[in-house]
Amino acid sequence: MDFELMLRVYPFFLKAALVTIELSVLTALLGLACGALGAAARLSRLSALRWIGAAYVSLIRGTPALIQLFLLYFGGPQIGIQLDAFSAGVIGLGVNIGAYMTETIRGAIVAVDKGQTEAARTLGLSRWQAMRKVVIPQAARLMVRPLGVNINALIKGTALVAPISVIELTYTAQRYIGSTYKPFEMFMISGALYMVIIYVTGHGVAWLDRRVRIA
């Protein structure tokens, strides 16, 4: 292994890691927003909203994320959606992971004992008050871990934006392979940096999970 080369190029990879992190954070936030809206739609009293929520989830989960991303970035301009690569990456990946988060959030909400809603409604709370004050606080505890799994998948999924030339960890590895012809070293650096990001995030999730459990 060419350690000297690795030492020489790794600062560029650190920069790329920052892009991966930025991409992950924005994607996660958009995904959570889509997931919350999706779950609200799936649990709505209105069948039209339930249908829209179900269609969103099955369309996204039924097709490869790469196709969705390409459709948005390359196909978008044809129907008047012009996005730079980074924005297309955030929107494409965020909407994608949002479908998985929809199911995570919905699952946590329906896992809360029905007796909890009944007790709240019996006291006179409205449907929304019961949801906000009784069900969601309990569901939130249940969803930390599974959302952590979604976020883990999302971080690894950011590699999908390399083909649309977002200068993140995977793209950077490919670019340096073009000039150094050392794929092993380059992918090792990228892989190691992904691992650090995922390790730290995983610990963050575990910490949050412990905290909400004690409270």
Next chain:
Amino acid sequence: MTDQKPFVDIRNAQKSYGSLEVLKDISLQVQRGQIVAIIGPSGSGKSTLLRAINDLDPLTGGEVWLEDMQINRKLPHRQYEAHINQVRQDIGMVFQHFNLFPHLSVRGNITLAPRLLKHLSEAEANALAEEQLEKVGMLDRIDYFPSRLSGGQKQRVAIARALAMKPKVMLFDEATSALDPELVDEVNQVMKKLAEEHMTMIIVTHEMGFAESVCDRVLFMDQGVVVEEGPPEVIFRDPQNERTRNFLRKHLEGSNR
């Protein structure tokens, strides 16, 4: 007494799940301050009837009235929600499995609804919680979380939570059925105390001894109909109907074993 206007009035209640008729034309009048027990075998529709009163399980036919207000009246969805949320504030309910909110302390369980719905200040809500907990003998546990309470303690807190809304009627659905035998009495004592304060109560129970000692009237239900009703000394000592006798005999054998 009989010509007095009923406080809770159930008229020709019917309830079906698909082709399964769970309540078949049941009527029940409860006077203010009266305590009515509903007994009967499993699946006879006791819970369904009780839960129809606060519209937790809406009836498919018939009417439920509280004083001069029809609880289950036909209204457009939004108006109905506002109406039912208001009505439910006046009807306390206690469940077999307590249904305390595990993410809130005892204090939080009791103050949640009064703060949200009656807009009490924190100080007012705290005073209310203390008053209700004192009544059920749980004041010293005010800052505990439900997970640290015994079943009997949980049920007493659940009763205090319902009482904090100052309800006009209390509904109990097998409030002691999930409790270890040695914890039943502390909950019964609380219910007795409410009886002495002339709270109007409708109690679904499997405890015939308790029903006999606190209730003014007993309803025996079987397969969705009221088979027999009357004062406890008649129902328990001298039941007129064959099905009532069978049920009570089986029940006695079961509890003596």
